[in-house]
Amino acid sequence: MTWDFETDLETQVELDWIEQFVREEVEPLEHVLGSPWNIHDPLFKQLVKPLQAQVKARKLWACHLGPELGGSGYGQVRLALINEILGRALFGPVVFGCQAPDSGNSEILAHYGTPEQKRRYLQPLLAGDIVSCFAMTEPQGGADPSVITTEAVRDGDGWLLSGEKWFASNARYAAFYIVMAITDKRVSVHEGTSMFIIAADAPGVRIIRNVGIADDPAATHAYLSFDKVRVSARDLLGEPGQAFAVAQVRLGGGRVHHAMRVIGQAQKALDCLCERALSRTTQGSRLADKQMVQEKIADSWIELEQFRLLVMRTAWRIDHYQDYRRVRKDIAAVKVAMPKVLHDIAARALQVHGSLGVSEEMPFVGHIVRSFQMGLADGPTEVHKITVAKQLLRDYEACDALFPSYHRPTAAARAQEKYAPALASLQALEA
Numbered sequence: 001m002t003w004d005f006e007t008d009l010e011t012q013v014e015l016d017w018i019e020q021f022v023r024e025e026v027e028p029l030e031h032v033l034g035s036p037w038n039i040h041d042p043l044f045k046q047l048v049k050p051l052q053a054q055v056k057a058r059k060l061w062a063c064h065l066g067p068e069l070g071g072s073g074y075g076q077v078r079l080a081l082i083n084e085i086l087g088r089a090l091f092g093p094v095v096f097g098c099q100a101p102d103s104g105n106s107e108i109l110a111h112y113g114t115p116e117q118k119r120r121y122l123q124p125l126l127a128g129d130i131v132s133c134f135a136m137t138e139p140q141g142g143a144d145p146s147v148i149t150t151e152a153v154r155d156g157d158g159w160l161l162s163g164e165k166w167f168a169s170n171a172r173y174a175a176f177y178i179v180m181a182i183t184d185k186r187v188s189v190h191e192g193t194s195m196f197i198i199a200a201d202a203p204g205v206r207i208i209r210n211v212g213i214a215d216d217p218a219a220t221h222a223y224l225s226f227d228k229v230r231v232s233a234r235d236l237l238g239e240p241g242q243a244f245a246v247a248q249v250r251l252g253g254g255r256v257h258h259a260m261r262v263i264g265q266a267q268k269a270l271d272c273l274c275e276r277a278l279s280r281t282t283q284g285s286r287l288a289d290k291q292m293v294q295e296k297i298a299d300s301w302i303e304l305e306q307f308r309l310l311v312m313r314t315a316w317r318i319d320h321y322q323d324y325r326r327v328r329k330d331i332a333a334v335k336v337a338m339p340k341v342l343h344d345i346a347a348r349a350l351q352v353h354g355s356l357g358v359s360e361e362m363p364f365v366g367h368i369v370r371s372f373q374m375g376l377a378d379g380p381t382e383v384h385k386i387t388v389a390k391q392l393l394r395d396y397e398a399c400d401a402l403f404p405s406y407h408r409p410t411a412a413a414r415a416q417e418k419y420a421p422a423l424a425s426l427q428a429l430e431a
Contacts, residue, residue, distance in 0.1 A: 011078055014060065018085050022092055025051055030090040035220050036099060037131045037173045051095045052128055062097040062126055064257065065110060076253075076315035080260045084308075087264025097126070101134040101169045103257065104250030105178055108195075112238040112246050121176055121197060133174035133200070135165035135224055136247065143383050145189045145244070150226065152181040152194065158232040159183065161196060164208075164225050171222030172210050174200050179226070180243045193243040196231050204229035214369040252324035252331055255378050259311045259334045262374060263304070266345045269367055270300050273349040280352075287352060296348040307341045310334055329391035332384040339381060343371035 007015065029047060038044055055061050059072050063082060066073040074082070079098075086092030093099035102125055109122040124130045141147040150163025161181050171177065177198045184192035198205060204227040212219030238246045274297060277288040287293045314330040321327060346367035350357035357364050375381045416423075 007081065011081070014058070015081055015085065017058070018060065018082060021051075021054070022085050022089050022095075026091050026095050027089045029095075033091070035173065036091045036094040037170045037220055039128070039131055039173065048091065048095060049128075052097065055096050060096060062103075062106070064098050064103050064253070065106060065126075076256065076318040077312065079257070080263075080312055080315040083257060083260030084263045084267070087261030088268045092264075093261065094128075097128055098257070099131075100254060100257065101250075102132050104254045105132045105134055107253060108178070108237065108246050108249050111249055112195075112242075114234070116234060117197060117237070124175075130175035131170055131173050133168050133171040133177040133222075134250070135168040135171070135177050135179045137166050137168075139164055139166045139223070143380050145193075148180065148182055148189060148193065150179065150181040151185075152183050152196065152231065154183075155230070158230060158235075159196075161198070161204075161226050161229045161231050164223070166223055167211065168222045168224045170220050171200075171207060171224060172220060176200055177205075177224070178237065180247065183240055187241070190244050191241050194240045195237040195243040195246045197235050197237050198226075198229060198231060202229050213373060214365075248324065251378050252328070253318075255331050255335045256311065256314060256318065258374060258377070259307075259338045260315075262338050262342050263308050263311060265363075265367055265370070266300075266304050266307075266342050269342075269346045269349040269364060270297075270304060272362065272364075273297060273300060273345070273352055276349070276352050293352060296352060300345040300348055303341050304345060307334075307337050310337060329388055332387040332391075335379065335384040336381050336388065339371045339375035342374065343368055346371065 033044060033047065034041065039048075052061070060082070061072065063072045063074040063079050082096070083093075083098070086096055086098070089095075093103070106122060106125050109118060109125070113122055121130075121132070125132055138148060138150060140149065150161065150165065152159035152161040159181075161179065163181065165179065168177065177200060179196050179198050180193055181196060182189065182192055183194040186192065206225045206227070208223040208225050210219040211221045211223060213221070274288075277293050277297060278286060280287045310330075311334055314327060314334050317327045317330055318324065324331070346364045350362070350364035350368070353362055353364070356362055
């Protein structure tokens, strides 16, 4: 038996340091800095770079990558424990070198990049000297790959890439974009789409406008236009037609990493809920003594623990199988559960805080908006529910010999037949 819910001492020591470091050094940054991706801000360099140096000195930098890829190689379980803590702080991931979309982009560059691409893009990305953008979604739609219209047409030894991308993560601060485009219309979109690396300052690249989420004044997502952008053979990431295989390397892990950080955000909301309940008095007693508030606290803790266990088991399965395809159903389930857990806990905390809860002085409105974002990013909730259902049905279909046992009339008949001698003996004795 290998079931275990304990953390080894060596890892726990690091987790304790991370927790104190994030609480005392990292969380305050969000009150004095703007976007975590604006690495060109002089104040960012002054305040964040020294903290990153401390993280690197403790070998906690870029833990999502293995040592052979430039990271610490902690594995998904330990990464989950770390990300729980980092999720509490807006600047947590960037201080530890594992922020999205750079974490996913570094993974696909590490797996598919040429030596030149790694030198030019991966090394400075891992060093924290630049940030990047992932541009896959288009204005016409996101979850349906058949709507991709961005196209790269052969032109001599390279391509001319044209089209538009929507909600391109971190585009305004990025040094380069990873862009998905159709390169062969004669085959299916899954076979005829390729991935390219495009410098942000390449001729023909234009940000139509920067787009912010409701609680994000920095507007870090962009509506992009590509007008006959020349890309050479050295800008191709992976092989022609391999875009979806490349994308899945980052999307599978990215979905779980989002969930890991959401645990931290939801825990922060639960902490605030409990602190408010203990400190606020109304109608002669503390909120903590009101049964309806106690119900909110209990429901929040139970939902968070259930979600945390699902995330941790999924992380363990990724480490165990080393194959995201075998854990596809688990990852989809995590993706489905994530938005509701964050939304419901944050909403309860907001309600108990009253008018303070809807103000910018508390994080709950941001959490609620982010819960909807988590239900859309990397594939909407509905798509992942379909994935879970199809995987389950496929498993049952493979074991169709067991189906009769689930059909009550058939099961009853089989039981009668199996225990007929015993029933006959009993009836004889009664007679």
